[in-house]
Amino acid sequence: EPEVTQTPSHQVTQMGQEVILRCVPISNHLYFYWYRQILGQKVEFLVSFYNNEISEKSEIFDDQFSVERPDGSNFTLKIRSTKLEDSAMYFCASSEGGVGYEQYFGPGTRLTVT
């Protein structure tokens, strides 16, 4: 069964450093998303992406964040200058269609900022 994959599974970085989290969505999916989940808390929407453009972004997704689909398979989330409060699990998801379609989540990347 096709699945969303994410690398790395765990990333440790120092405050102020840039990180890039990578995702490979399911191959025939057209809509891509990033979410984060601080330990023990709810899943928070960051951004949705379609046709090489951001469709919607949350208040969390400020100028420190950016997304890119650099080729036909990868979808990346970049955090320019990490802060301690960026420590969280970051989930990538993809869906075949837009609003209302089932979103398939990857296993997540645990980001630890020290």
Added chain:
Amino acid sequence: GQSLEQPSEVTAVEGAIVQINCTYQTSGFYGLSWYQQHDGGAPTFLSYNALDGLEETGRFSSFLSRSDSYGYLLLQELQMKDSASYFCAVIGEGNDMRFGAGTRLTVKP
């Protein structure tokens, strides 16, 4: 702004039926989804309601009342493996999905 309310914890025994309620306040509402998340795992899709009424998928059903800004997830014939967190999530017209705080379900033998 948006807000979703769901109970923080529910406990039930194997074989029982449990209902997890979700009330929401949001603008630009398109539909309500439910996701399951086991500890250390990723959220997995359970159901989606865009119209009023009940959607049934095996042991799980989900209900939506748009006029009441209310929905619920019904889990029947509970099994131990159903112990997990359950999140309701509102879908906005911008294809953004906003999650509630989650309900931790514990199924006891």
